[in-house]
Amino acid sequence: MKTKISNNQFNLKMKKMKNLKITTLALGALLAFSSCSKDDTPPVNEEELITTVTAVFTPQGGGTNITLIYKDLDGEGPTAATTTVSGNFMQNKTYIGAVTFKNEAVNPIEDITPEILTEGDEHQIFYQKTGTLNTFTYGMASSNFDVNGKPIGLQSVFTTTGAASGTLKITLRHLPNKSGANVAAGDITNAFGNTDVEGTFNLTVQ
Amino acid sequence: MLKNHLVFSLLVLFCTNVFSQNTIIGKTLAQGEAPLTSAHVHIGKKTVSTDLDGNFIFKNVPSGNTTIHISYVGYQSIDTILTVKNDLKLVFYLKLNNATLNEVLIKQKSSALNKSVFEQKIKMETIEKYSNQTLGDALKEVAGVSSLKSGSIVVKPVINGLYGSRVSVISYNVRLEDQEWGTDHAPNFDINAAGKITVIKGASSLQYSGNAIGGIVIIEPISVKNDSLFGKTILNFDSNGNGGSVSSSIHKNKKRGLSWNALSTLKYIGDKEAPNYVLSNTGNREAAFSGDIKFTGENYDMTSFYSYYKSVIGILSASHTGNVNDLYNSINNQVPSVINDFTYNIKNPKQDVQHHVAKLNFNYHFNEVTSIAFQYSFQLNKRLEFDVRRANYSNIAALDLELKTHCINIDYKRNLHDWSINSGLAALIQNNFANPATGIRPLIPNFDKTDFGIYGIINRDFSDSFSVDAGLRYDFSKTQATKYYIKSRWDERGYTNEFSDFIVGDFGGQWLTKPHFVFNNFSGSIGFRKEFENELNCYVNISTAARNPNPSEFFSDGLHHSTGVIELGDLGLDKEQATKSGITIQKKWNLFSLEINPYINRIQNYIFLKPVGFETTIRGAFPVWEYQQTNARLSGIDIQTLWNITNQWEHLFSFAYVNGKDITANQPLIDMPPLSINNKIKFSKKEWKKLVLELKSEMVFRQNRFPNNNFTTNIIENNEFIAVEVDVSTPPPAYHLLNLYSEIKFKTFKKGITTLAFSVQNILNTKYRDYLNRQRFFADEIGRTYQIQLKINY
Incomplete structure (x- = not known):
């Protein structure tokens, strides 16, 4: 051997x-x-963090904008997120919603929305509701779709009829399966991927 | 305890059974009739040393043929066969030989410092079968060693239920410092560089580490006969992953003068496949090189050694989840959420690790029984973990750690014929640097650590068959860390009063802290080994050792992406103190041998992750698990048997069971390996090109003892919130695998031998999941694999 x-x-x-x-x-x-x-290094600058989700719903044909804010400034820290809803939705109105994402933990505050728009094929925003609220659908503007013609979902449409109440859950998914069954219609069930943002709001229509 | 006593009494009864047989009386003389004192004489398994007049005596030698081996430093050894029918009286003359100094000294390098602990070894032929796999896979050959996996490439050894920083890997006499605290960090070691692997269960190996309360894995280099030059190349191809590896080594050994070794390995493997789908993003690459140069003088030798290991490992795409809802979907879906076509490409998430080891050794032999060894070693471990990130962050590692370790070891050995002493000291300086450029708060902070250890082990042979050993070790450890704490976390952890002196700076929402810890630990081991006449050996050992909390246990304060859990460390943790009692009974009959090893390991202040609640972040809700301490007990039994049925047929059996219990909370410990039973039938026929055929059955039972850490979460279904249970606790069902291995040997070159091996793992393409795989929530284990291996010796 x-x-x-x-x-x-x-x-x-x-x-x-x-x-x-x-x-x-x-x-x-x-x-x-x-x-x-090595000497002491500075604290890590968490540029990628999203601290704040803002959804502004503008009623068509005039009226008060409704602003929803979900904010968690300490990221993975123990302090719970805060939710604010500026007011109640009016009956029989069509609201156009626009969602923005910000990192308010850095100075100056960073708007992350353009980044999500650029990487539209890797992101999708989902709107899930409970209670007697009507369904939220995607806005049809071309800026609401990615290069493959699949929805990104930054813009939404909420049409109210009679009085209603319930919750709205806004979810931003990173790398969802955009070809999954019903995902393009806004159904999160088969989207998978991982959740970058998840905020829940109590809404009332009166 | 009562049970323990009973086992012990039975054992003593069992062992006192004595046969009386033949006596051999002998004398060893040098040419010129001078008696040789303290010459080593072996008959069968027994060894004695000659007295002042060169006399030796063996009692109770069974009738029949037996080999006798006589060695003495500076003389040519005698190796011959005796036919014993009745009592014998013999005289042996030994011839002078000028160059045999090393022959005996090599034996002293054996890792067996504590003779009361039974060591299990994996030989090179076995290691070579795992050439395309990992160290963790090869170690499973030993009963009682299992593995904690993240996918199929990241494999950590688990010894009698313990792993991570509780198990040390000693590679070429250097304790690997490679961020071993992480459950998804595999030992940074190329399996092809191992010549022999020894597993010591429990904390008895005081020479190496006080910290290793679970056990140690000792890897020794490929050893070559004196004055030879030989090379070896192993080529592997695996059907699963469509890739393989090539490993080549060259070894040159000289009794005197320059010896050297060089080895390099390359691996390139694509996505693995489960029976029903591709496991996307599970490819891996590995490159390793190691080499040393050794100069041997008359009574000293010097070695310089360097090794480099690099590994890039893809982490299953589907295992990257966000919050609890994502985890719930993955668990309930049963099929990975991402399945792409086979590819060699590795995307994020992935690990990219590099490990360098450099060392210098100097051994000096005062005489044939006394030696001292100096070693300086340096290790550099660079760990990059890439995660699925937004935008331009994908190319920036999410975790970027650089661990540097300098270590000095001095070991003194003195082996006389009926006693031996080993003592030494180790000093270590370590620095960890967590690169802040990741843009993610680091899991492990920057720290500086200083360790100092001193040990002494004494072994006394009271007779040829009875020896006692005892050892003591003291370890000092000082850690100084630098870490930023989010103020809200600092308050939530309750550090405000207790650790306010750690705060050195205020950075807006964060405190800059400098936590420091000092530990003084004592470890000890005591035991005996009794050898009985009828090939029955008993090893009894009790050892105690302490382990200091590791960086993740102290400092974790964030989301662990692969489990979707927020893990929180605790600065207030104390060290673990383990006490292990173990017995090994080894019995050999003509054709059958048995090793049976029951043990109990009591661990005070056992550190574990306990679910404590939820935290809601902007990414949704996450369960929070916190490092806590409890008193634990691990008891179990390992059994191995070998049956030489005929010259051609052989049967091997192994059995391992461990029962882990949190005594304080009276509930099972999490992540304990389930009962496993292996059976192997081996057929070999020398006439047919040394044909070997092996069929192995691996039976892994379901772990029925587990803590219930399930939690509920709310999901929206049909426009309503409903509460669902996220089942993170229930172990997967039992599974059974069949593996085939076959080989034939050819003569090539002049005297070289080439081995061609073909093997099939998971012959039945069984679909299964393993309790100790961190990815069991996301995908099945790999399916059938055909492997071809060509091994060329030259």
Whole structure:
């Protein structure tokens, strides 16, 4: 099993040995560079964080805008998010909703919405409702669709009829399966991907 | 405890059964009739040393053929077969040999410092079968060793139910410092660089580490006979993953002068496949190089060693989830949410790790029984973890850690014929740097650690068959960390009063803190080994050791993406103290041998993750798990048997069971390996090109003992909120796998041997999930794999 080898092969091995010497040198250099410790580093700048979701619903034909804000300034910290709803929706109105995402933990405040629009094919916003509220649908403006013609969902349409109440859950999914069954229609069931933002609001129509 | 006593009494009864047989009396003389004192004489499994007049005696030698081996430093060894019918009286003359100094000294390098602990070894032929896999896979050959996996490439060894920082990997006499605290961090080691692997269960191996309360894995280099030069190349191809590896090594050994070794390995593997689908983004790459140069002088040797390991591992796309709703969907869906066509490409999430080891050794032999070894080692571990991120962040690692470790070891050994002493010290300086450029708050902060340890182990052979050993170790450890805490987290953790002196700066919403910890630990081990006449050995050992909390247990304060859980560390954690009692009974009959190893490991202040509630963030709700301490007990039994049915047929059996219990809360411990039973039938026929055929059955039972950590979450279905249970606790069902291995050998070159092996893993393409795989929520394990291996020795 163990045997002497031919001259040819031996030269090959000698070459390997030379490499070894080089690595030994490299190793020495490595040691020399490794002994200094680094000074205190600044706190991590969490640029990617989303702290605030704002949905502004503008009634067509005049009326008061309704603004929904979901804010969590400490990110993964223990402080719970806060929810504000500026008022009640009016009956028999069509509201055009526009969602924006911000990072308010950095100075200056960063608007992340354009980034989501640019990467529209990797994102989708879903609107789920409970109670007697009517369904939220996607706005049909071309800016609400990605390069493949699939909805992004930054714009929504909410048409009210009679008095109603319930909750609205706005979810931003990263890398959803946009071809999943009913996903293009706004159904989150088969979307998968992972949730970047999830905010729930109590709404009333009166 | 009562049970323990009973086992022990039975054992003593069992062991005192003695046969009386033949006696061999002998004398060893040098040429010129000078008696050789303290020469080593082996008959069968027994060893004695000659007295001042060169005399030795063996009692109770069974009738029949037996081998006798006599060695003495500086003399040529005698190795011959004796036919024993009745009592014998023999005289042996040993011839002088100038160059055999190393022959005996090599034996002293054995890892067996504590003879009261039974060590399990994996030989090179077995290791070579795993050439295309990982260290963690190969270690499963030992009963009682299982693995904690994240997918199929990230495999961490679990020894008798313990893993992570409770298990140390000693590679080439260097303890690997490779961020081993992480459950999804595999040992950064190329399996092809292992010549022999030894597993020591429990904390008895005081030479290496006080911290390893679970056990240690000792990897020794490929050893080559004196004055030889040989090379080896292993080529692998795996059908599953459509890739393979090539590993080549060259070894040159000289008794005196320059010896050297060089080894390199490359692996390239694409997406793995489960029986029903592609496991997207599970490819991996590996590149490794190691080499050393050793100079051996008359009574010293010097070695310089360097190794480099790099691995890029794709993490299953479907395992990247967001909040609890996402996790609920993944668990309930049973099929991964992302299934793409097979590809070699690796996307995010992925791990990219590099590990460098450089070391210098100097061994000096005062004489043939006393030696001292100095070692300086440096390790650099660079761990990058890439996550699925928005926009331009994808190319920036989400976790970027650089761990540097300098270590000095001095070990002194003195082996006399009936006693031996080993003692030494180790000093370590370590620095961890968490790069803030990730844009994500680091899981592990920057820290500086200083360790100092000192140990002594004494072994006394009271007779040929009875030896006692005892050891003591002291460890000092000081850690100074630098970490930013979000103020709301600092308050929530209740650190305001207790740890306010750690705060050194105010950065708006965050505190800059410098937590520091000092630990003084004692470890000890005591035990004996009794060898009985009829090939029955008993090993009894009790050891105690402490483990300090690791960085993740102290400092974690955020979301763990692969589990969708917010994990919180605790600065107030104390060290774990483990006490393990174990017995190994080894019995050999003519054709059958058995090893049976029951044990109990009591761990005070056992650190574990406990679910404590929920936190709602902008990404939705997340369960919160917190590191807490409890008193735990792990008891179990490992059994291995070997039956040489005929010359050609062999049967191997192994059984491992561990019962982990949180004694304080009176509930099972999480992540305990379930009962496993392996059976292997081996057929070999030398005449047919040394044909070997092996069929192995692996039976893994369902873990029925687990804590219930399930929680409920609200999802919207049919326009209503409904509460659903997220089942993160229930272990998957039992499974049974069949594996085939076959090989034949050819003569090639002049004296070289080439081995061609073909194997099939998971022959039946069984669909299964494993309790100890962190990705069991997302996908099945890999399906059938055909492997071809070509091994060329030259």
